[in-house]
Amino acid sequence: MQTVEYFDRVQQRADLETSDEASRMTSSVLGVFGTLDLRGELKDAAAQLPQEIGPMLFAREASESFSASEFVTALGTELNVSEAEAEKAATAVLTTLREALSDGEFLGVNAVLPDDFHRFLTER
Template sequence: MNYDTFVDQVAWRTGTAPQRAVELTLATLETLAERLTGGEMLDLATQLPRPLAIVLRPTPHTEAADRFGAAEFVARLARRGGVEEPAARDVARAVFVTLREAVTGGEFDELITQLPRDYRDIVEPALAPGATLRRA
């Protein structure tokens, strides 16, 4: 999936303008990068458009995953994205659905296995059979 399509899908799913969708997507990916191991971040980054992949590049500081739950994920995303926590949860869902569409070869499933069960509410929409590319 190219960059513009990714952004358009997040914008459509969040009901925001494309520039705001970029900000929210980057905030989500930065938060996800804190939660994933360096290897998993790199695997995911190789399948995303460069402007999005940059925030997933592992560094010595981010090589090990920070083991936080879904509530902390949403709280961090809310702070980064400048939104309330219920909106941050919706943003995370939109980005996860779009990630599922953007990556291939089981990479999304590998990403999900690194997240504990309490993330189910956030990632379940991405796992639903009807979670496919939508056109406005």
């Protein structure tokens, strides 16, 4: 998947007006998601993403453990949107992430992903 296609899919899923909005949303969602301690699985996943998108997973230093609800709250604060809009953003970006990965790589990430995060990974 190329960068333009990634942002187009996020834009469509999140009902955004521009690709720039999709880019900013993707950066925020992947930035926060990248702080989740997934035991190194994101490094291999990032290698399969477009060159401009993979590094977004590592834009922040800390590795931590948090719930999906805490993730949504953090996104809402960062994006300055309601929790419902933050949930929609997470689903748009992380579903597109899932589509961009090979089945094997997705299974690796999915194996260490906390169960409550699966709600963000819809349709394939």
